[in-house]
Amino acid sequence: MPVIRLYPSGNEIPCPNGMTVLAALEAQGWALPNNCRAGTCGECKVKVRSGTFDQGFVLDMALSREERQQGYGAMCMAKPLSEVLEIEWGTVDAKPTLFPPREQVPHVVVDRMDRTPSIVELRLRPLDEPIRFWPGQHMQLGEQPLHPMRNYSMANAPRPDGELTFYVTREPFGQTSSWLTSSVDVGDILMVNGPYGSFIGDPAIDTPVILIAGGSGLAPIMSLTEAALRRGFSHPVKLIFSARTPADVYPRGQLAYLERRYANFEKIVTYTRHPHGTDCAQEPHYHGRLPSLLPSMTVSFTGTSVFVAGSEPFVGDCTNAVRALQPAAIYTEPFTDQQGDISSLSILG
Numbered sequence: 001m002p003v004i005r006l007y008p009s010g011n012e013i014p015c016p017n018g019m020t021v022l023a024a025l026e027a028q029g030w031a032l033p034n035n036c037r038a039g040t041c042g043e044c045k046v047k048v049r050s051g052t053f054d055q056g057f058v059l060d061m062a063l064s065r066e067e068r069q070q071g072y073g074a075m076c077m078a079k080p081l082s083e084v085l086e087i088e089w090g091t092v093d094a095k096p097t098l099f100p101p102r103e104q105v106p107h108v109v110v111d112r113m114d115r116t117p118s119i120v121e122l123r124l125r126p127l128d129e130p131i132r133f134w135p136g137q138h139m140q141l142g143e144q145p146l147h148p149m150r151n152y153s154m155a156n157a158p159r160p161d162g163e164l165t166f167y168v169t170r171e172p173f174g175q176t177s178s179w180l181t182s183s184v185d186v187g188d189i190l191m192v193n194g195p196y197g198s199f200i201g202d203p204a205i206d207t208p209v210i211l212i213a214g215g216s217g218l219a220p221i222m223s224l225t226e227a228a229l230r231r232g233f234s235h236p237v238k239l240i241f242s243a244r245t246p247a248d249v250y251p252r253g254q255l256a257y258l259e260r261r262y263a264n265f266e267k268i269v270t271y272t273r274h275p276h277g278t279d280c281a282q283e284p285h286y287h288g289r290l291p292s293l294l295p296s297m298t299v300s301f302t303g304t305s306v307f308v309a310g311s312e313p314f315v316g317d318c319t320n321a322v323r324a325l326q327p328a329a330i331y332t333e334p335f336t337d338q339q340g341d342i343s344s345l346s347i348l349g
């Protein structure tokens with residue numbers, strides 16, 4: 001069986017025939033960054049030091065011709081052809097940190113709520129051993145062959161009973177999102193694959209945290225926020241949410257609870273499509289695109305850990321805005337279109 005060797009740690013991970021490098025690493029708990037898992041984003045790109053591999057289909061915007069010539073590969077689609085494939089990734093003392101993903105784990109839909117005209121909240125509870133995950137990660141939901149498996153971030157922190165909360169955005173041309181939001185109902189059984197993703201909150205973080213969400217990027221941000229506060233994180237935790245209108249701040253109750261329960265938590269909301277008006281007095285908020293608003297906010301980013309989730313342009317613009325303001329450690333989760341489906345891990349905002 002081929003082996004993936006990590007440089008410089010020298011760790012060796014078996015890669016069963018037909019498995020991608022990313023899947024093989026995840027199966028052993030290695031957190032190689034990734035996002036689309038389909039060769040379109042470039043998040044899983046690494047330098048291959050030796051060995052040969054079948055790259056599979058990867059878009060040029062994810063892996064350019066020059067990068068291919070320099071020996072880079074997109075590991076979500078790469079399958080080893082040689083006995084050993086050595087890739088440059090991790091540190092000398094790198095260790096696996098993820099929970100290996102599981103497949104086809106049956107869950108019952110225990111709750112379904114229309115949060116906005118386009119967003120449905122689904123709560124699933126496992127019939128089997130709960131799937132363990134890190135806050136910020138995502139699962140895959142779907143029902144082959146009609147409803148392809150799609151990525152959806154959990155919006156809640158891990159719970160002992162394994163319940164998973166998802167915010168699913170209804171998209172007119174999304175086979176899976178249309179099915180999840182229109183046909184799936186309480187009592188139905190859904191098969192869940194996961195967890196996936198490396199946008200995780202490191203429990204070792206010892207700085208104030210600022211979490212920035214655009215649209216459906218709110219799901220992983222809520223998961224990270226809830227998990228940090230529940231485990232007694234003592235530094236300030238600030239959540240900045242860019243929504244279109246007040247109606248899009250759908251977890252308002254959960255946010256209010258966190259504000260009352262944890263003195264170190266604060267939320268800031270901004271609206272992109274809510275003109276100044278009479279209801280502006282109800283709750284403090286900002287108007288406009290968040291990247292342009294960040295410099296005018298009384299938020300200090302110096303020495304903080306910043307997590308940003310949302311559409312690719314949103315994440316890119318916010319990251320640039322933060323970098324231009326003050327030095328901070330920035331972790332990002334840019335959502336990409338999942339070939340027709342746009343999910344809680346995808347574009348919105």
Ligand code: FES
Pocket residue numbers: 033034035036037038039040041042043044045062074075076077
């Ligand atoms: S290109 Fe590999 S995760 Fe997106």
